Amino acid sequence: MSRIPLKSIETSCSSGAEVLSGIKKQLGMLPNFFAGLANHLGSLNGYLAFHDAMERESSLSKAQQEMISLAIANANGCHYCVSGHTLSAKAAGVVAEEARRAQKGQAEQPEDQALLTLALEVLDTRGHVSEETLAMVKAHGFSESEIVEVVGWVGLNSFSNWINNVIQPKIDFPVVPIQE
Template sequence: MTTPTYTERNFPIHTAETAPEASKTPMIWYAETFGMVPNLAGILAESPALLTSYWQTQNNLLSNAALTSQEINVVQTSVAHANACQYCVAGHTAFGKMDVFGNTDEQLNAVRHDKPFEDAKMDALRDFTLLVLRNQGRMASSQLQSFIDAGFSRQAALDVVACVAAKVMSNYANQIALTPVDEAFAPLTADLPYREERVARPKSVTAE
């Protein structure tokens, strides 16, 4: 029987063998789909409710969203980038290159480095995503209309919400647990400006 390793905050990084019984199905899916169980899944496995919610949300998006797989990954990488989650930005960059998402290097680099996309529709998608994230979904009708005018549907607008929800689960869990970046993804964190900003700095106190 293998034993899990632990993060510096003592969260177990489970394998498919050590995970709670209710977490085993998604853990096996990760191993079979990607040839590995990412540390993120290993951390989430400690909470079968969280791992299953995250896994099912991602699979539901790929099966049922109006957004394409490329667009789903652009949305989620944009959220992770805005949340300064180096783990998820690296992971979505690595997995984005796989057939399941099929992103181009141009698309991934545009997100990672805050650059315009070659495709104006992708710019509109990122803008709408960040509007949803930063304003908690609040927006002017004209802003929603701009998203629709760019070629998206109202279903796609709600799919963005599902993508944001998925990244709230993973980004926040990574910050709580301090999930170590998988060795395979580590090189993809090298040029991220928030590489060493995984823990928020305490606010300074001004002496009176």
């Protein structure tokens, strides 16, 4: 049972109902995350705008985005997001073992490892990333723009993780355990 009630299309304000209807139409379902986030229309609209802008302007692959999402969700202890992003990662071509490793901040490809190292250091240090980490990421061919993009993904994912950790909605995807 969620600690904060989930909004439905029927129980949301008219503006919220329109947004939730659009999400349901796009995804074929209304994930509980969005139903919880709909308790505050500004947070719902802000999240959607940030997410859309990040995806539209991303130079990272969808698989890399999902690996970052998995690492951050696992680090933030968000069971809901680990489960949801494992499903999204699979759709992006990330196999189950790669997804489990990403949760732990590990990747087989050196470039992907550099991104996960950066993302987790951003989270752990609240953005006070070391010069060595920045140099390492640049040495793997990532630009300043891509470094800032990783920070954006960390922020966006942390926001959704924290919302889910506060609300604790029922997981409406195949449940995937958090990795230790």
